[in-house]
Amino acid sequence: MPANVTPAYKAAEAAYRRARDPEERLECLREMHRTIPKHKGTEHIRADIKTRMKELSEQLAGPRKGGTRSGPATVIRPDGAAQVALLGPPNSGKSALHTRVTGSHSPSEPYPFATQFPQPGMMPVDDIYLQLVDLPSLAPEHPIPWIGNALQPADCCLLVADLAHAGTIDRVEALHEILAERNVHLVGDWPIYGDVTRGIDDPDPFAVYLPTLLVVNKIDLESGYREDVVVFEELTGYTYPWAGVSAETGEGLEELGHWLTSHLGVVRVYTKIPGQPADMSRPFTVRRGQTVQDVARLVHKDVARNLKYARVWGTTSFDGQQVGPEHVVADGDVLELHS
Ligand SMILES: Nc1nc2c(ncn2[C@@H]2O[C@H](COP(=O)(O)OP(=O)(O)O)[C@@H](O)[C@H]2O)c(=O)[nH]1
Ligand SMILES: [Mg+2]
Structure with missing residues (x-):
């Protein structure tokens, strides 16, 4: 500042x-x-x-x-429990992964730079929906002037890489340089409490810090992918948590979803109307550390404005316990909002 x-x-x-x-x-x-x-x-x-x-x-x-x-908007309004950006060098399989887990038709092709614009899609993980944003590959020969802004709403990123492919290490390093020029930094630490204070220590308000999971794709082609990761870490010095997947066969994708919801601290809250059973069909989702007031805001802005108290049924409270708007909600809580 x-x-x-x-x-x-x-x-x-x-x-x-x-x-x-x-x-x-x-x-x-x-x-x-x-x-x-x-x-x-x-x-x-x-x-x-x-x-x-x-x-x-x-x-x-x-x-x-x-x-x-000449094209669609290049910044995607967040939706679902969190926005997850797909980053990686060309042909790593970002679009294939996106198509597989969200059912989108993001262009996945055997040639580089098939993806030109951000492509949103929803990835279901149990009854949670994560918004996955497919993005163009980042490479020095293919500059994306809007990438810095496009990443501002993201909560985290999947760094998708084909480690068996020669040249991937150089390309991943080049990708980091491109992002650093836009003051976007990939970090290996995933915050325990939501992300609302992200980048708060950086004097530049436009700096973006994205918790990053290295997604080692195409493991159907490479049985030695664990050794590839060791070599990758040694040569680059990057120490991101990582997961092996195949967008082709689907291997590792369920685990990937669960890893994300748990490390993003996604908390599901169900709501009920007095005297009626809770609607368990679709939860409202907030992040770990968020409150009754935050849930009310998702329900409706008038509900949030007029909120007096809530009754909560859950594991960290006794049934029907009355709590204030600042009460921190827990996963699986049922809330009755009173104004
Ligand atoms: N065998 C195999 N091929 C894959 C996998 N994921 C992507 N591909 C192929 O890799 C090529 C590039 O994929 P694409 O999704 O366009 O990569 P992007 O540039 O990162 O979006 C395509 O020919 C895909 O079919 C995978 O898990 N296994
Ligand atoms: Mg693509």
Whole structure:
């Protein structure tokens, strides 16, 4: 954060760091731009904010070519329990994986750079839905100017790699460099409590830190993939948690889903109306550490605004216990919201 900023700017910046929804982020950027003091010391960040505003509003509208829209929006509104970005070098099988677990028709082809635009899809894990966003491959010869903004709403990333393929290590290193230029950093630590404070220690509000799982794909072709991982770690120094999968045969994909929901700290909450049984068909999902108030916000903004208390049935409370809006919910809780 630049020196000598006002409380109003600080609040706007904090809101920006918390916001996931692209429209909301754009609002926050406008507020940052409005409240930032205009002096020499903020020149740099002001220019940055302006660029981000321009980029994000263009991304929400879709790219332009000669005055007409030439493609879909390049930033995907988060949906489901978490947004998971698929990153990797060309031909690693990102689109094949996406198609397999979400039922999408993301173009998966034997040639590189088949994927041009972000492609969202929902991956079911039991009764939880994760939003997977397929992305174009990142490589020096194929620059993606909008990738930094596209990754802002992501909660984590799958770094998909075919470790048996010669050249993968160089390509994965190049990918890290491309991301670092946009101040996007892949990290091996998965936070225990949600992600709401992500990047808070970085003075740059636009820095993105993505908890990363290395997904070693195409294990149907390579029985020695465990040794490949050892070599990969030795040569690159990257120490991400990893999982072996095959987008072709489906091996390892169920475990992958469970690994994600548990490491993202996805918490399922079911709601009920007084005097009626709970609706167990589809949960509301929040992250570990989130509260009754956060669930109410997902139900309806009026419910959230007028919330007085809740009754909760679950493992960490006695049946029908009355709790306040700040009560932290646990996986499997049934909530009755009272306003
Ligand atoms: N044998 C095998 N081939 C795969 C697997 N995943 C992807 N492929 C193939 O690898 C090629 C590149 O896949 P694609 O999904 O387009 O890669 P992307 O560029 O990372 O999106 C395609 O020919 C796929 O059929 C896998 O798990 N096993
Ligand atoms: Mg692809």
